Structure formats: structure tokens, C-alpha cells
Amino acid sequence: MAQAKNQALLDLVQPVIDAQGLMLWDLNVKKVAGQKTVELLVDLPKHAKISMNEITEFTQAMNEALDEAEVDPVPGEYMLDIASPGWDRALTERWHYTWAKEEGDPITVALFAAKDGQKKWTGQIDQLDDSKVTLLIDGEKKDFSFDEIAKAVVSVQFD
Template sequence: MAQAKNQALLEILNPIIEKQGLLLWDLNIKKVGGQKTVEVLVDLPDHQNISMAQITEFTQLVNEALDDVAVDPVPGEYMLDIASPGMDRSLAEPWHFAWAKDGDLAVTVALFAAKDGQKQWTGQITDLNENGLSLQSDQAKLDVTFDEIAKAIVAVQF
């Protein structure tokens, strides 16, 4: 969870996530249009797709849990946004890349600085370690560290 780690909020969310058999993809607290938004992205494990009914049920359980706490884990007014990370989900944490590799999914990485004349590469992750990854594209193999990656997403292929 790259941006905002709110331990008090996680203590409320984690039991619900576990009970529902979900995967917490990301948790962000950000300002959107002047309003604080708590964004919770959940999915099913093992590369299954979460349904709208499951998101709705999870949202209801989270709302009930937040209504029952004595001290709100997110100070001030905020909007709660619970959703799926989507097919073209952002890859920000090392385990996100491992998830994509395990699913044999193509990914697109945008680099801060060009390598071999390109700042954007799409391909399969062939190797992964704690420092970075190897990506096999149609043109070449790219070795990058996580620090070199500006943005990465799952490349949706139709």
C-alpha cells in the first residue's frame, strides 16, 4: 500500500477482508476535488474477478464497522470509495509484480529515464527479485529496478 498506511483503518478492514475471502490490493487516502477520499481496492485471490455483489456486500460491512467504532480512523469528513482495481490495475508493490508474473500477465512499465531508447515497455515478467524485474518484450529483454519504474500497469490484451 504505497501511499497511505492507516493502521487504525487497516485494523477495521482486515477482519472483514479475511472473512469475505478478499485480497486488499491498495488503500489510499487522498484529496479529490477538495474532498478527502478513502479509496479501498479489493479483489479475489488467485486471479479471480470480484463481482459487483461482492463489492456491495463488502462496502456494507465496512460502513457498518465504521459506524460502530468510537473513534473514526480517518479524521475529518471523507468519502469512502470501494472498488475493484480493474483489469488494467496499477502495479506499485513488489507483490503486485509477483501477482502479475504468477498470472502470466503482460505488463506495461513506464520508466523515469529511457533504456535502449524507450521509456515505455510492454511484455512478460520473466524474473523477479526484491530489487526489480526482467521484462521480455517482442523487441528485447529489459532489466529494471523498482526505483527506475515511474508507473506500471497490467497491459489489457483483447
């Protein structure tokens, strides 16, 4: 995730995150409609949900930190996009799966290749280790190695 993508940016972001009691869900530098964009997804720890006021305060603190940085961690012009990961947050790191398991949220995994005739599966995380996630789907356990998962997201369920 963030460490491999841009360590200089992470080194600038992390103290601001820590000072505000937030957690960094993801950090990306990408092109959006031809514009370089620095995307920071932040949330509160312990499964609390971040407010717009907290995002606004973090955005102001990040702008100050970027303006005061001796060396720009993202050379050239860019747009800063700070948001919450949302209810249907992407699970891109192993610790994201742990977070979803603790929260009790079902997840949907999309596979690179079909397994038992299906490419998408939704279920509760039953078990988790370094190589795979086990989902409880309709009362049955099904293993998915991280290598076969193309994308995983928290599955928003409305009653």
C-alpha cells in the same frame, strides 16, 4: 502501501476483508476534487475476479465497521470509494508484480528516465527479485530496477 499510510484504518479494514474472503489490493486516503476520499481496491484471491455483488456486500460491511469504530481512523468528513483494481490494475507493491507474473499478464512500465531511447516498455514478466523485474519483450530479456520505474500497470491485451 496501506501499512505506512494509515495503520488504524488498515486495522479496521483487514478483519472485514478476511471475513469476506477478499484481498486488499490497495488502500489510499486522498483528496479528490477537494473531498477527502478513502479508496479501497479489493479483489478475490487466486486470480478470481470480484463481482459487483461482492463489492456491494463488502461496502455494507465496511460502512458498519466504520460506524461502529470507537475511534474514527479517518478524522473528519470523507467519501468511501470501494472498487475492484480493474483489468489494468496498477502495480505498486512487489507482490503485485508476482500476482501479474502468476496471472501471465503482460505489464507496461513507465520509467522516470528513458532507457535505450524509450520511457515505456511492455512485456511478460520473465523474472522477479527484490530489486528488479525482467521483462520478455519481443523475445529479448530487459531488466528494470524498481527504482527506475515511475509507474507499472497490467497491460490489457485484446485479441
